Amino acid sequence: MKSYYKILLIIVLLNVTSCTVLKEYEKVYINDELIALGPKSLERFEMNFQIYREAAAGGNGGKTGGGCGCN
Amino acid sequence: MIMKKNSLILLFSLVSTILLGQQKDSDTTYEKKVLDQVEIEFLSSYYEQDGKHGAVGGGLGSEKIQDVTPTLVVNIPIGNNGVLTVDSGISAYTSASSSNINPFYSANSSGEYDEDDDKYEDDDDKSSKGNVPNTYSGASTSGNLSGGPIGTPWYASSGASRKDVLTYVSINYSESSEDRNRIVSTNLYASNEYDYNSLGLGAGIVGLFNQKNTEFGVKAKAFFDQWKPIYPTELHEYGKYGSNFLNSGYFNNVNVLDQRGNNTSTYYPSKFKEWTSSNRNSYTASLDFSQILSKRAQILFNLDFVYQHGMLSTPYHRIYFNDVPKHYIGLSEFIPVYETNQNAGVFRLADDIERLPSSRIKIPFGTRLNIYASDVLAVRTFYRYYYDNWGVTSHTASVELPFRISDSFVFTPSARFYSQLQADYFKPYGMHSSKDTFYTSDYDLSGFTSTQFGFGVSYKDIFTQFKVLGFGLKNADFRFQHYYRSDGLNAIIYGLSLKFIQN
Numbered sequence: 001m002k003s004y005y006k007i008l009l010i011i012v013l014l015n016v017t018s019c020t021v022l023k024e025y026e027k028v029y030i031n032d033e034l035i036a037l038g039p040k041s042l043e044r045f046e047m048n049f050q051i052y053r054e055a056a057a058g059g060n061g062g063k064t065g066g067g068c069g070c071n
Numbered sequence: 072m073i074m075k076k077n078s079l080i081l082l083f084s085l086v087s088t089i090l091l092g093q094q095k096d097s098d099t100t101y102e103k104k105v106l107d108q109v110e111i112e113f114l115s116s117y118y119e120q121d122g123k124h125g126a127v128g129g130g131l132g133s134e135k136i137q138d139v140t141p142t143l144v145v146n147i148p149i150g151n152n153g154v155l156t157v158d159s160g161i162s163a164y165t166s167a168s169s170s171n172i173n174p175f176y177s178a179n180s181s182g183e184y185d186e187d188d189d190k191y192e193d194d195d196d197k198s199s200k201g202n203v204p205n206t207y208s209g210a211s212t213s214g215n216l217s218g219g220p221i222g223t224p225w226y227a228s229s230g231a232s233r234k235d236v237l238t239y240v241s242i243n244y245s246e247s248s249e250d251r252n253r254i255v256s257t258n259l260y261a262s263n264e265y266d267y268n269s270l271g272l273g274a275g276i277v278g279l280f281n282q283k284n285t286e287f288g289v290k291a292k293a294f295f296d297q298w299k300p301i302y303p304t305e306l307h308e309y310g311k312y313g314s315n316f317l318n319s320g321y322f323n324n325v326n327v328l329d330q331r332g333n334n335t336s337t338y339y340p341s342k343f344k345e346w347t348s349s350n351r352n353s354y355t356a357s358l359d360f361s362q363i364l365s366k367r368a369q370i371l372f373n374l375d376f377v378y379q380h381g382m383l384s385t386p387y388h389r390i391y392f393n394d395v396p397k398h399y400i401g402l403s404e405f406i407p408v409y410e411t412n413q414n415a416g417v418f419r420l421a422d423d424i425e426r427l428p429s430s431r432i433k434i435p436f437g438t439r440l441n442i443y444a445s446d447v448l449a450v451r452t453f454y455r456y457y458y459d460n461w462g463v464t465s466h467t468a469s470v471e472l473p474f475r476i477s478d479s480f481v482f483t484p485s486a487r488f489y490s491q492l493q494a495d496y497f498k499p500y501g502m503h504s505s506k507d508t509f510y511t512s513d514y515d516l517s518g519f520t521s522t523q524f525g526f527g528v529s530y531k532d533i534f535t536q537f538k539v540l541g542f543g544l545k546n547a548d549f550r551f552q553h554y555y556r557s558d559g560l561n562a563i564i565y566g567l568s569l570k571f572i573q574n
Contacts, residue, residue, distance in 0.1 A: 021284050022363055029367045034449040034473045034481065035441035037361055037371040042527070042548045042566045045116035045140060049564060053120075053556065055491050055516050056457035056465040058355070058375035059435030 102151040105247050108573040110146040111542060114160070115139070115567050122514070122560030123412070125168035125224055127303070129389040129421065130500035130512030131410060132224025134560060135167035153246045162237040167226070170233030172387045173304040174222030174418045175400060219325055221401035222418035232301065232387075237264045241271075252279045260294070269296040277359075288359035298349035300386035305400075305420045306343045314339075325400060327420065332403025337396060342423040342505060351381040367443035377433040388425035388513055392505040395422055410500070425511045427496055433459040437467075447475040462495035463516070469523075483527040485552070493518035514558050525552030535572060542571035 022030065029035065039047065039060065051057045122134035142160030149155050227233055239262035247254045253276065260271035275290035302310060304321060312319040317327065317336055329335040354377070361371040391397075399406060401417030408414050437455035444450050451471040458464050469487035476482055494516040496509040503510040527550040535543025547569050554562040 020363075020365055021282050022366060023282065026366055027363070029443040030363055030369055032443065032449075034475070035367075035369065035443055035451065037369060037439050037441060040527075040548065041112060041144065042114060042116075042550050042568045044114075045118065045566050046523075046550075046552055046564055049118055049120075049138075049554075049562065050489075053515055053554070053560065053562070054465070054489060054521065055459070055461075055463040055494060056433075056435060056455070056467065056489075058357075058377055058433060059373055059437030059455040059457065060453065060467075 102249075104148055104151045105251075106146060106148040106154045109148065109542075110545070110570060110572050112144040112146075112568055112570040114142040114144065116564055118562065118564045120554075120560060120562035122556070122558065124500075124512075124514040124517075124558055124560070125171065126385065126388045126425070126511075126513040126515070127168045127171045128224030128500075129391045129419075130514060132171065133167040133226060135227065136164055138162055138164040149244070149246075152249070153244060156243040156245075157240070158243070159240040161239075163234070164236075165227075165234040167233070169235075169387065170228040170230050171222070171224055171418075172232045172301060173230040174224065174228045175220035175304065176222060176228060219400070221416045223401070223405070223414050223416055224418060225412040225414055235265050237262055239263070239269075252283070253277070254279075258292070266299045266301050267296065268299075269294055271295070273355075275357075284363040286359070286361045288357070290355075290357040290359075292353075292355040292357075294351075294353040296351040296353070296381075298346070298351065298382050298386065300346050300349050300382075302343075302345065302386055302424060303389050303421050305338075306340055306424060309340050309343055310345045328399040328401070328403050328406070328417075330397045330406065332406055335398065338398040338420055340420070340422050343421075346382055346384075346386060349382050351379065351383060353377060353379045369441055371437075371439040373435075373437045373439075375433070375435050377431075377435075379431045379433070381429060383429065383431055384425045384427040384511070385513070386424055388511065389421035390423045390425055390503055390510050390512060391419060391501040392422045392503055393501055394505050422505065423510075425513065426509050427511055428461070428509055431459060431461055433457070449473045457491075461516075462493070463491055465489065465491035471527075473529075479530055479532060481527075481529040481531075483529065485523075485525055485527070487523040488520070489522075490520040491518060514560070517558060519557045521554060521556040523552055523554045525550060527551075535574060538574065539571065541574060543574045544569060545572045546570040 047060065116139070118136070118138040118140075120134060120136045123132070124130050125132035125134045140160060140162045142158070144156065144158045147155045147157070222228060239260065241258065241260045243256060243258045245254055245256035256275045256277075258271070258273040258275075260269070260273075262269045271292060271294040273290060273292035275288060277286060277288040279286050301307075308319070308321045309316045316322055317338065326334050327336065327338045329337070356376045358374045359371065360373075361369060363369045398420040399409075399417045400420060403417070405414045405417040409417060409419060435455055435457040437453065440452045442450045449472070451473065453467070453469045455467040456464075457467070467487070467489045469485065471483050471485040473481050473483040494511065496507075496511050497514075497516045497518075498510065498512060499517075500512055503512070527548060529549075530547040532544055532546075535545050537544040548567070550564075550566040552564050554560075554564070556562075
């Protein structure tokens with residue numbers, strides 16, 4: 001099990017270190033909201049009903065508690 | 072009372088933070104601010120669903136819901152480094168399923184029912200006039216038609232529980248370091264429904280490394296919720312009057328029918344007990360890691376650990392056992408078609424309510440990979456694996472393809488796929504045994520797949536030419552989504568947001 005975590009850690013570190021380090025002026029595309037890593041504010045309503053209609057919640061920056069979700 | 076107190080605390084926090092922030096403003100005005108102007112965003116959605124597995128009917132009956140959610144989000148710059156966000160709104164809904172907490176109505180009033188003063192019981196009066204289904208008019212005079220109450224899980228009742236309003240406010244304050252490599256945030260949340268209150272708080276820290284190409288975030292949240300339990304009418308009466316309940320209160324002079332449609336006095340839901348503790352607490356720890364992969368791609372990993380404790384069941388979800396006799400109120404001729412939507416006049420009496428364990432651990436792991444495929448097309452992907460200790464595992468995958476039509480407009484088609492294994496405690500309508508400890512017939516906890524397709528249209532005006540009261544329109548977004556669940560539930564949702572900035 002421990003070796004599994006070591007391998008995972010190595011993969012993550014390799015991934016991080018192998019990436020190009022961009023300067024601020026090179027982040028024209030990265031800073032574009034089209035590929036922003038968070039959900040759009042309007043998606044909150046969809047994420048809410050999905051939490052109610054499905055057993056899974058979380059892992060997406062959305063709500064993980066509060067409210068009964070009982071309807 | 073608790074809500075009023077919480078509201079006062081939140082209001083005081085808001086006002087004092089704004090005042091402190093304004094003092095800071097006057098001292099330092101030369102550094103680049105995290106947020107330059109006040110932003111106001113109006114959001115709203117309309118949601119509608121229908122299905123045939125209402126949880127209030129024990130996994131059977133209408134699931135019709137309409138929900139409208141006007142929302143206001145205000146972002147206020149505090150000094151150079153801080154942003155205060157006040158997010159408030161309501162969710163006003165009508166629900167056919169929860170209307171059937173009391174499903175019974177009658178064409179002939181027979182007097183008083185309940186001396187309680189809660190709004191659900193007021194409408195439990197046998198004289199309440201429901202939206203009598205059209206099919207009812209041709210019914211025969213068997214069962215309880217001669218003045219007695221009737222009901223059906225396939226239609227909404229007129230009880231007050233058919234609608235409710237959730238009101239909430241969330242206040243978040245975030246502060247960035249001077250070099251913008253650290254962001255700390257705190258959050259307060261409060262919400263109120265007729266039978267449910269929630270109070271939440273949270274804090275988080277984000278660190279940016281590697282010339283802001285790498286980001287780590289840690290967050291913790293806690294919600295302290297409180298039920299005001301409401302039980303199905305027949306169980307409420309049993310809880311209130313005990314062994315003589317069939318001759319008391321609501322049941323006084325009401326005929327209870329057996330499976331053959333004959334009058335009986337054998338209905339006795341002995342497994343039902345009212346909840347003695349109605350708290351529900353949720354604690355969440357979140358880890359975020361994101362990395363810029365290239366000039367056009369970035370990735371995010373998110374791991375949550377959620378622990379919930381307390382009353383995790385819903386107190387008005389009925390349960391019907393397969394090893395006890397069936398009992399009904401209403402018109403006996405509809406008993407043979409009880410499980411179909413031809414049933415316009417009989418309702419089966421519950422054997423118990425949903426019982427679920429008092430703790431639950433949820434571990435979702437999500438990842439997003441977003442790529443700028445060309446100058447006009449981006450690809451946004453999301454995958455999540457979810458595990459919990461109730462036996463549910465699920466997979467979620469979604470993709471969005473934002474396509475830039477012009478400098479101002481973006482069109483975004485999207486698709487989402489979801490599958491889950493059922494919870495250990497789920498069985499369909501009438502399949503649970505009275506010997507079980509835990510049981511639910513809520514299809515949200517069943518095994519199913521679902522698909523969601525839709526699109527969004529975004530408008531952006533960097534010059535904010537359209538102005539209202541000194542604020543210019545920065546963004547307008549519209550989204551439409553259609554959701555289909557393999558158990559037959561269908562839903563649609565429309566959303567609209569307008570974001571203004573102070574000029």
